[in-house]
Amino acid sequence: xxxxxxxxxxxxxxxxxxxxxxxxxxxxxxxxxxxxxxxxxxxxxxxxxxxxxxxxxxxxxxxxxxxxxxxxxxxxxxxxxxxxxxxxxxxxxxxxxxxxxxxxxxxxxxxxxxxxxxxxxxxxxxxxxxxxxxxxxxxxxxxxxxxxxxxxxxxxxxxxxxxxxxxxxxxxxxxxxxxxxxxxxxxxxxxxxxxxxxxxxxxxxxxxxxxxxxxxxxxxxxxxxxxxxxxxxxxxxxxxxxxxxxxxxxxxxxxxxxxxxxxxxxxxxxxxxxxxxxxxxxxxxxxxxxxxxxxxxxxxxxxxxxxxxxxxxxxxxxxxxxxxxxxxxxxxxxxxxxxxxxxxxxxxxxxxxxxx
Ligand code: NAD
Numbered sequence: 001x002x003x004x005x006x007x008x009x010x011x012x013x014x015x016x017x018x019x020x021x022x023x024x025x026x027x028x029x030x031x032x033x034x035x036x037x038x039x040x041x042x043x044x045x046x047x048x049x050x051x052x053x054x055x056x057x058x059x060x061x062x063x064x065x066x067x068x069x070x071x072x073x074x075x076x077x078x079x080x081x082x083x084x085x086x087x088x089x090x091x092x093x094x095x096x097x098x099x100x101x102x103x104x105x106x107x108x109x110x111x112x113x114x115x116x117x118x119x120x121x122x123x124x125x126x127x128x129x130x131x132x133x134x135x136x137x138x139x140x141x142x143x144x145x146x147x148x149x150x151x152x153x154x155x156x157x158x159x160x161x162x163x164x165x166x167x168x169x170x171x172x173x174x175x176x177x178x179x180x181x182x183x184x185x186x187x188x189x190x191x192x193x194x195x196x197x198x199x200x201x202x203x204x205x206x207x208x209x210x211x212x213x214x215x216x217x218x219x220x221x222x223x224x225x226x227x228x229x230x231x232x233x234x235x236x237x238x239x240x241x242x243x244x245x246x247x248x249x250x251x252x253x254x255x256x257x258x259x260x261x262x263x264x265x266x267x268x269x270x271x272x273x274x275x276x277x278x279x280x281x282x283x284x285x286x287x288x289x290x291x292x293x294x295x296x297x298x299x300x301x302x303x304x305x306x307x308x309x310x311x312x313x314x315x316x317x318x319x320x321x322x323x324x325x326x327x328x329x330x331x332x333x334x335x336x337x338x339x340x341x342x343x344x345x346x347x348x349x350x351x352x353x354x355x356x
Contacts, residue, residue, distance in 0.1 A: 003036040004305050007067040007269075009060070012046040012089065013278025014288035014342075015073025021290035021346025022071065022297040025314060028350040029301070033310045040067065044096065045075025045089035045278075055080075055092025061099050064269060069304035070100070071297060072273035077280040098138050101267025103164065104171040105243065106299070107133040107275055109250035109260060114322040117335060119255050121227065131233045131250055132179065134172040135243025137264055139164045140194075142240050160194045160239065165201040171266060172237035173209040182234035184215045186222040186242055198239065219246070226250060247275055256330040258289025261296035263303050272300035286341040289328040291318055294349055317352035321345070 008023070010016040023039065030037045042060040049055055055075070064070050075089040085091060111119070111129040119126055144157030169185075176183045185202045187195035199216060206214040217225065219242045225232065226246065230253050238246060251257045257276040264271040274292030282288055295318060302311035325337025326348050332339050340348065 001034060001036050002305075003038065004069070005038045005040065005067045006300075007060075007064045007070045008039045008041045009044045009064075009070060009072045009075075010041065010047070011044055011073040011075040011278060012077050013074055013280045013283040015045075015075065015278055017284070017286065017288050017342050018274065018290040018293035019071065019073040021342060021349075022293045024346045025294050025317075025350050025353065026297050026301075028353045029310045029314055032313070032353065033307060035305075035307065035310075039071075044072075044092050046077050046080045047075075048092065049080055049083070049087065049089065053087075055087065055089045056095045056099075061096065064096065064100060067269060069300045070096070070269060070271045071300060072096075072271050073293065074274065074276065074278035076278045077283075094142060097264060097271065098143070100264075100269045100271060101138070102264035102269070102271050103136065103138040104168050104264065104266040105133075105135040105137040106171075106175065106263045106265065106303075107135060107243075107247040107250070107260065109133065109247070109254050111254050112259075112319060112322055114319070114335065115255040115259070115331060119253055121253060125228075125230065126253060129230045129253060130179075131230060131236060132175055133236045133238070133243055133247045133250060134168065134175060135247060136160075136164065136168045136239045137243075138240075140240035158192065158194050158239075158241070160197060162197065162201055165198050166205055167266065169202045169205040169237060170208075172235050173205060173212050176212045176235040177209065180234035181212045182215070183212055183237050184217050184222070184233055184235070186217050186219050186236055186238040186246065188219050188242075189216070190218060194239070202237065222246060223249060226253065251275060256289060258292050258328065258330050259295070260292050261294075261299050263296070263299040265303055270300070270304045272296040272304070286343060287329045288342045289330050290342050290346050291328075291349075294318065294346070313353055313356060314349070317349045317356060320352050320356075321348045324348075
């Protein structure tokens with residue numbers, strides 16, 4: 001029997017609640033497809049700060065590096081917001097991404113037919129929207145040096161090396177080859193030198209993918225076009241900061257941030273996590289939407305283990321239960337038949353997988 005080792009990081013806020021549901025679903029699907037999943041639970045973020053005084057303990061990184069994939073909930077919360085930057089939960093996440101070399105963040109934004117009404121945008125604009133944001137994850141302004149906060153001045157550095165742009169561009173073109181064969185590079189080339197380099201490199205890489213078209217769009221325009229006519233996008237390729245912002249915007253097109261998964265790949269071990277944070281405002285109330293987390297587990301099966309059928313089945317089960325009208329509170333006002341808790345949604349999805 002095939003067997004996979006997963007480093008599970010529940011983290012803070014709603015992280016533990018949604019991870020429990022992902023594991024429930026993974027157990028059902030692994031039974032059905034006859035593979036074994038071994039979970040090793042490790043601490044990170046605020047939970048690790050409480051025990052070890054640091055957001056990413058050495059042993060967590062070690063176990064992550066030895067595993068076949070990292071399944072990650074979310075980290076952070078007001079309790080740790082005033083710590084020094086390197087001690088904050090978010091620094092742990094940046095360090096984990098860097099440590100695993102996960103430079104490519106894939107963020108699918110799909111509008112489920114059943115939830116078209118859930119968006120604040122008109123249904124006819126939304127139907128059939130299926131965008132993949134490919135965000136660079138280990139470079140750019142989040143990592144660039146020098147950086148400093150002084151009394152009267154602060155600065156950060158946006159820096160990219162050619163190899164970083166080239167490898168993420170290749171990921172985007174390869175993803176586009178399996179989709180509608182269009183890459184839109186989102187940048188700010190009219191102002192930023194880094195963006196000019198992105199354009200040069202993407203143009204070079206494009207020569208190796210003659211079946212894929214490459215377009216360019218300034219980030220301010222892209223922010224507007226995403227709301228105006230999202231169907232024009234297939235794959236959005238962009239740097240770290242722009243991708244962070246645009247993928248959250250894309251999530252609102254889909255109805256709720258609680259629906260969107262992500263895969264961070266390209267390095268030794270992939271990280272699979274929802275795009276949202278730890279949502280401290282709703283933690284421990286049993287109302288968090290676990291679907292983004294569950295769909296992240298599906299991406300793990302597809303990208304880390306090549307268990308495509310199992311991944312497809314999870315996605316199908318999510319669609320089915322939405323069709324049947326089960327909703328968490330964040331998407332409750334959209335054709336809900338029943339408002340469910342986090343645990344109930346996980347159970348509906350798991351039961352559906354068993355039935356299908
Ligand atoms: P957030 O994504 O946690 O929450 C934004 C809003 O969306 C909140 O109103 C929240 O209740 C809601 N929401 C998020 N996920 C939801 C879900 N699954 N179901 C229903 N509603 C959901 O962003 P924030 O409030 O800006 O940040 C909260 C904390 O999370 C901060 O400490 C931040 O640094 C951290 N954070 C962590 C990650 C990560 O772990 N990858 C990402 C972003 C933010």
